[in-house]
Amino acid sequence: MNKNPELTGVELLHNAAHNKSTAFTQEERDRLNLRGLLPAAVGTMITQLDRVLANMRRKESDIEKYIFLSALQERNERLFYQLIIENIQEIMPLIYTPTVGQACKEFANIFRREKGFYITANDRGKIREILDNWPHKNIKIIVITDGERVLGLGDLGANGMGIPIGKLSLYCACAGIAPEQTLPVMFDVGTNNEELLADPVYLGTNQKRLRGEGYFSLMDEFIAAVIDAYPGVLIQFEDFAADNAFALLHKYRHTTFCFNDDIQGTAAVVLAGVYASTRISKKDFKDLKFTFLGAGSAASGIGSMIAQALMAEGLSHEKAHQRLWFFNSRGLITRSRENLPEHIQNFAHDLPDCGFLEAIDIHQPDILIGATGSPGTFTEEIVARMAKIKARPGVFALSNPTSRAECTAQQAYQWSGGQAIFASGSPFDEVMLNGQTLRPGQGNNAYIFPGVGLGMIACQVKTIPDTIFLEAAKALAEFVTEDDLALGSIYPLINEIRSVSLNIATSVAKRAYADGLTEQPEPKDVEGCIRAMMYEPEY
Numbered sequence: 001m002n003k004n005p006e007l008t009g010v011e012l013l014h015n016a017a018h019n020k021s022t023a024f025t026q027e028e029r030d031r032l033n034l035r036g037l038l039p040a041a042v043g044t045m046i047t048q049l050d051r052v053l054a055n056m057r058r059k060e061s062d063i064e065k066y067i068f069l070s071a072l073q074e075r076n077e078r079l080f081y082q083l084i085i086e087n088i089q090e091i092m093p094l095i096y097t098p099t100v101g102q103a104c105k106e107f108a109n110i111f112r113r114e115k116g117f118y119i120t121a122n123d124r125g126k127i128r129e130i131l132d133n134w135p136h137k138n139i140k141i142i143v144i145t146d147g148e149r150v151l152g153l154g155d156l157g158a159n160g161m162g163i164p165i166g167k168l169s170l171y172c173a174c175a176g177i178a179p180e181q182t183l184p185v186m187f188d189v190g191t192n193n194e195e196l197l198a199d200p201v202y203l204g205t206n207q208k209r210l211r212g213e214g215y216f217s218l219m220d221e222f223i224a225a226v227i228d229a230y231p232g233v234l235i236q237f238e239d240f241a242a243d244n245a246f247a248l249l250h251k252y253r254h255t256t257f258c259f260n261d262d263i264q265g266t267a268a269v270v271l272a273g274v275y276a277s278t279r280i281s282k283k284d285f286k287d288l289k290f291t292f293l294g295a296g297s298a299a300s301g302i303g304s305m306i307a308q309a310l311m312a313e314g315l316s317h318e319k320a321h322q323r324l325w326f327f328n329s330r331g332l333i334t335r336s337r338e339n340l341p342e343h344i345q346n347f348a349h350d351l352p353d354c355g356f357l358e359a360i361d362i363h364q365p366d367i368l369i370g371a372t373g374s375p376g377t378f379t380e381e382i383v384a385r386m387a388k389i390k391a392r393p394g395v396f397a398l399s400n401p402t403s404r405a406e407c408t409a410q411q412a413y414q415w416s417g418g419q420a421i422f423a424s425g426s427p428f429d430e431v432m433l434n435g436q437t438l439r440p441g442q443g444n445n446a447y448i449f450p451g452v453g454l455g456m457i458a459c460q461v462k463t464i465p466d467t468i469f470l471e472a473a474k475a476l477a478e479f480v481t482e483d484d485l486a487l488g489s490i491y492p493l494i495n496e497i498r499s500v501s502l503n504i505a506t507s508v509a510k511r512a513y514a515d516g517l518t519e520q521p522e523p524k525d526v527e528g529c530i531r532a533m534m535y536e537p538e539y
Contacts, residue, residue, distance in 0.1 A: 009033040016077040017180065020539050023048060045539055048079055053087065062099040067110055069095055073169070074113060077179055081537035084173040089495045092446065096166045098401030098426045101151045103166075107159035108201045115165050116184030118158070119222055120205050121214065128225035139230040140181040140457050143167045144222075146189055148209070148241040149262075149297075152373030152404035155241075157191030158204025163239050167261070167449070175450030175501040176534025177457075183230075187222070189215060219248065223256060232460060234453055236261055242297040246343045257456070259464050263301030265445040265452070266371075268469040268476070270302045270396060270423075271309055273443050274367060275477035276490035277421045281392040283366060286313035288323065291363055293356065293378070293406065294371035295328040298398070300343045302369060305473070307346070308466055321346050325363050327356055360385050367394035370406030374399070378407035380415045387416035395420040398443060402426035409440035423490055430487075439484075441491040448472050450497075451504025458530045459509045461517045468508050468517075475507035476500065505530050 012032055013019050020028075022043040029035045052072060059065045069091070073080040084091050093099060103110065117134055119127060147160025164184030171177040189210035196202045210218070226233055235258040237248055249260045259265070278285050290306060292299045303324045310320035326333040326347045333340065335348045354362065360382070368386055370378055378397055386393035393416065397406035402424075409428035412420045418433045423441040431438045452472050456464055479492050479500050492500060506527040513522040523529045 007032075010037065013037060014075075016074055019076050020078075021048065021076055023539055045079065045082060048076075049083055049086065052079065052083060062094055063102050063106065063110075065094045066099050066103050070110075070115075071112065074115075078537035078539065081169075081173050081179070081535075084169070085498065085537070088173065088497060089493070092170070092444075092494060093427050095169050096446065097151060097444075098403070100162050100166045101153055101401035101403075104147075104150050104156050104159045104162040105153065107156075107162055108199070108203045111203060116161050116186060118161075118186045118188050119218070120188045121190075121210055121218060124218055124221065127221050128228060131225055131229045134183065136180045136183070137230075138181055139183045139226075139233050141168065141171055141177055141234045141236065141453055142183045142185055142226060142230075143171075143236045143238050143261075144185040144187055145237075145239045146187040146244070147191070147204075147239065148244070150239050151400040153401075154373075155191050155193045155196075155209075157193055157196050157202070158186055158188045159196070159202075160239055161186040167236070167238060170446045171450050171453060172535060174446055174497045175454040175505065176498070176536070177450070177454060178535040185222075187219065189218065215244070216247070216251075223252060227256070232457075233257065234259075234457060236449065236453070238262065240297075242300075242341065242343065245297040246341075254463055257462055257464065259452070259469075260297075260301075261445055261449050262297050264305070264464075264466065264469050265449045266298045266398070266443075267301040267305030268448045268452075268473040269443045269445055270369065270398065271305050271470070271473040272447070272476035273396065273423045273441060273490045274306065274394065275473060276441075276480040276485070277367070277392075277394050279480075280421055280485055280488070280490070281366065281390075281394070286310060286315060288366045289363060290324045290367045290369060291360060291365040292324065292326045292369045292371065293328075294369075294373070294399075295326045295333055295344050295347075296371065297343070299326065299369065299371040300347070302371065303347055305466065305469060309470060309473070312470065322349065325349065325351075325359060325365070327359065331355075332359055357382065357385060360389070364389050365393075366390055367396065369394075369396045369398065371398050372406060373404050374406070375404050376407065378412070380411070383407065383412055383415035383420065387419045392419055392421055394423070396423045396443065398423070398425040400425040402428070409438070413438050421488060421490060427494075437487060439487040439489040441484075441489040442494065443491065444494070446494075446497060447476050447491065447500055448504065451475075451501035452508055454501060454530060454533070455505030455508040456512065458505060458526075458533060459512045459518045459522075460520050461512050463517070465515075465517070467515065468511060471508050471511040472504050475504045479503060502527065502531060502534070 143164035145160045147157045150156040150160045168182040188205050190205045190207040237260040307320040395412045412422040423443045428440040
């Protein structure tokens with residue numbers, strides 16, 4: 001039934017949230033002044049899904065498929081989300097990584113209509129006022145970026161709006177957050193990308209990036225404005241450069257309902273993969289050692305989460321951090337290094353400087369984690385060395401999009417003689433090696449953030465401590481089956497993600513109730529209450 005009876009005729013057909021197109025019944029066509037505006041045949045969502053899926057598959061490139069799907073979202077929202085839900089393994093790489101990286105680079109050229117909200121420095125003093133321009137008032141989740149570190153692609157300025165749009169599509173499809181309860185936000189404070197500044201079709205603020213007090217005071221105004229406009233809203237920070245990412249998280253995390261997906265969401269999904277990997281390697285988690293290539297926000301966030309998990313197993317702060325060695329472009333992170341960013345200082349050790357291979361030989365890590373944004377940095381020599389020192393080494397090539405991965409699945413398996421427990425940030429196809437099928441595990445943040453967001457909204461917490469992400473990691477790891485592990489995969493199939501999100505939401509909500517993070521009474525059936533909240537894109 002039409003849920004918005006004041007809409008009729010062409011106005012109804014042009015409203016994406018309520019349009020059913022050819023699926024309007026004859027009775028509805030009479031009642032809603034649609035007679036003559038549609039072809040005679042009455043279809044169903046099933047026939048519509050078959051048609052749009054076939055049309056999408058006719059597109060020759062992934063970016064063309066992205067544009068097609070974006071147009072579908074603009075004209076028939078429910079059909080768009082049902083298409084994702086029923087074909088998540090095929091469509092997630094199109095609406096998010098890796099295709100979203102190309103979509104961001106080409107954002108100005110493929111822009112068709114508004115799908116999010118833009119804040120600029122010119123809006124200072126008026127942010128609360130202009131928020132009233134957004135048509136929906138019951139906003140539950142905001143994803144905000146300033147576009148400075150989009151995936152592994154760097155500063156894309158206002159083109160980074162593709163990231164919040166994509167993330168919130170996943171919230172809707174994977175966790176059942178209603179589309180009208182989501183708000184993508186671009187914090188457009190300029191770009192230092194000279195190519196964009198010289199591009200006449202660039203849609204963002206054409207100036208160098210705002211820095212310092214001006215930047216943070218503008219964010220203060222934005223945070224205060226959205227809390228006033230949308231009480232209880234969850235704010236997710238996405239794709240900020242490391243310095244600002246940590247500064248914003250530290251500033252707001254204890255007073256505001258927020259988290260940073262690159263720091264905390266990535267950390268939780270990697271920790272889940274590490275937990276699951278121990279069921280293949282037969283090693284106790286508390287005995288594992290880790291070496292990181294990359295020391296930015298994602299890598300240090302992963303390290304902090306793993307250290308917390310090790311401390312939960314009984315290790316001291318010092319011993320837990322000694323298990324984690326970090327390398328960046330300047331070499332091993334040691335205490336003798338000057339001007340170390342605050343977020344990495346806990347991982348600086350009293351060690352002589354050495355090369356990466358030498359550090360692997362000395363440290364003897366069980367897990368190698370790459371978060372560099374630099375493709376090919378896990379060489380054959382490195383992967384072979386890991387396989388030499390450990391029977392089942394973990395090789396996590398996490399950089400996105402696929403073109404930025406530290407190595408491919410094929411390379412990791414081949415160079416390790418099939419012994420590597422491989423995980424990546426972007427999807428890779430199954431690999432046949434020596435007659436064995438190996439399924440790479442994709443450490444996709446979509447396994448974590450939708451479920452965490454859903455669970456935290458359900459129990460109405462005020463802040464989100466890291467214990468929630470530790471709980472989410474455990475819940476995800478427990479969802480990995482023996483069949484998954486037999487194929488070498490440490491993550492469940494992506495087509496199970498809606499069930500995964502419900503499971504995580506239930507687990508983190510129960511943890512929030514147990515830890516007194518909410519003033520709401522715990523319902524008898526937490527899972528049932530959360531399931532009842534979930535948006536179903538049905539006619």
